[in-house]
Amino acid sequence: MDESDRLYSDAVAKYGSALERLARAYEADADKRRDLVQEIHFQLWRSFQRFDARCSARTWVYRVAHNVAASHVIRERRTFTQLVSLEELERLPDQATFAADDHMNLERLSALIQKLKPLDRQVIVSYLEDMDAAAIGEITGLSPASVAMRVHRIKNILARWFHEGEDHGK
Amino acid sequence: MANDSSGNDPKSIWQSQPRGISTVTLEKMIRRRAGKLHRKAIRERLGSIAGPLCTVAFSVFGIALAYNPMQLAAFAIAVAWSVAGMYVLNRGTWQGRLAEDAALATGVEFCRREIERGIYVQRQFLLWVFAPIVLAVCAFVAPHLASGLRDRALAKSIPFFSLFTLWVILLFVFRRLRWKELRCEIEELNDIEKENKL
Numbered sequence: 001m002d003e004s005d006r007l008y009s010d011a012v013a014k015y016g017s018a019l020e021r022l023a024r025a026y027e028a029d030a031d032k033r034r035d036l037v038q039e040i041h042f043q044l045w046r047s048f049q050r051f052d053a054r055c056s057a058r059t060w061v062y063r064v065a066h067n068v069a070a071s072h073v074i075r076e077r078r079t080f081t082q083l084v085s086l087e088e089l090e091r092l093p094d095q096a097t098f099a100a101d102d103h104m105n106l107e108r109l110s111a112l113i114q115k116l117k118p119l120d121r122q123v124i125v126s127y128l129e130d131m132d133a134a135a136i137g138e139i140t141g142l143s144p145a146s147v148a149m150r151v152h153r154i155k156n157i158l159a160r161w162f163h164e165g166e167d168h169g170k
Numbered sequence: 171m172a173n174d175s176s177g178n179d180p181k182s183i184w185q186s187q188p189r190g191i192s193t194v195t196l197e198k199m200i201r202r203r204a205g206k207l208h209r210k211a212i213r214e215r216l217g218s219i220a221g222p223l224c225t226v227a228f229s230v231f232g233i234a235l236a237y238n239p240m241q242l243a244a245f246a247i248a249v250a251w252s253v254a255g256m257y258v259l260n261r262g263t264w265q266g267r268l269a270e271d272a273a274l275a276t277g278v279e280f281c282r283r284e285i286e287r288g289i290y291v292q293r294q295f296l297l298w299v300f301a302p303i304v305l306a307v308c309a310f311v312a313p314h315l316a317s318g319l320r321d322r323a324l325a326k327s328i329p330f331f332s333l334f335t336l337w338v339i340l341l342f343v344f345r346r347l348r349w350k351e352l353r354c355e356i357e358e359l360n361d362i363e364k365e366n367k368l
Contacts, residue, residue, distance in 0.1 A: 017189050024187065034190065042203035047273040060273055067272035067280040074284045085358070105183045117355075119362070122277045128184040141276025143366040158180045 004048040011044065011061045018129055019044075019065050025113045025125045026069035036072055043068045055138065062126070062139045070118035083117045086124075086153040105162070112161060123150045218259040221299040222252035229306045237313070244309030248302045255298030278366075282359045289352045292345055300345075304338060307331075 012019075019040055027033040044064045051060060077083070084092070089112075113124055119140060126136040133147045142150070229245040229252070236242040272280060311331060314324045 064272045071284050106187050119277050141278035146365050162178050
């Protein structure tokens with residue numbers, strides 16, 4: 001096993017499940033999603049042949065994964081399929097209803113993320129993966145102020161879609 | 171970024187999603203993906219030469235039937251244009267450089283590159299596939315229209331040419347709309363980069 005294979009195996013052991021979650025944010029169809037996960041793994045394995053420790057392995061893995069997935073969204077998108085920014089999503093009327101079932105809530109959350117433009121998806125997925133603003137900035141290339149503003153919007157949107165829904169359900 | 175303790179917390183909903191069961195080993199996965207990429211590259215190459223090849227075939231047919239030098243010249247240009255198009259459209263492939271680009275570029279940089287690439291592909295299609303087709307068909311139809319459709323066979327093919335005209339217009343409109351969408355996205359990324367510099 002050479003160095004790049006070892007790096008790839010370590011990355012999969014550490015971030016394998018996060019990569020599957022990430023794919024859910026970019027592809028709703030289960031078959032296409034499986035394909036996307038494989039594509040991410042393949043590109044990740046290839047990318048490690050050029051890994052030079054200029055950034056952390058985590059940043060490297062998430063950059064490759066997000067960028068491969070963003071490329072998938074840009075290529076698969078059809079004319080008239082409108083994706084929105086976080087700002088526009090914040091202004092959309094609340095369509096959420098509370099579901100007691102975790103699976104339903106996950107579907108709702110995924111559908112919400114899949115409405116967004118690729119760059120905003122990168123921010124929301126990183127936020128949901130519990131990353132701090134500096135890590136999100138390193139992956140996306142956004143400034144700390146821009147990340148902070150987006151995270152603030154994400155918190156508002158999620159609060160509206162999930163906590164208000166919870167109140168209705170009680 | 172503290173976690174919400176609520177059971178309806180989006181972070182815990184997201185992080186506790188079930189994993190797909192995968193029994194694929196690294197070697198198997200790489201072999202499968204490499205095979206898939208190879209097939210995809212062949213499909214894309216065939217797809218990109220299909221239009222120009224049809225134009226060449228149609229123009230050669232037109233050259234055999236041409237009865238004035240202008241028509242002959244137009245068909246010859248359409249052939250040369252399509253052959254050049256096949257060469258241009260097959261130079262370099264996207265797949266080869268994805269891994270390194272994806273790792274070294276941030277999200278903003280990568281999205282910009284992909285969108286710019288989309289705009290480039292749109293432009294290449296219009297220039298190297300669409301335009302020679304239109305030229306060849308116009309070269310075929312124009313002399314007949316000028317002579318008042320005396321050729322009965324051509325008069326019968328009016329429905330075909332009407333549909334062709336409709337296809338040309340619709341294709342052009344859709345491509346223009348897609349191009350505008352991509353331009354808007356580039357503008358948004360410009361704004362984000364301006365914000366980043368402030």
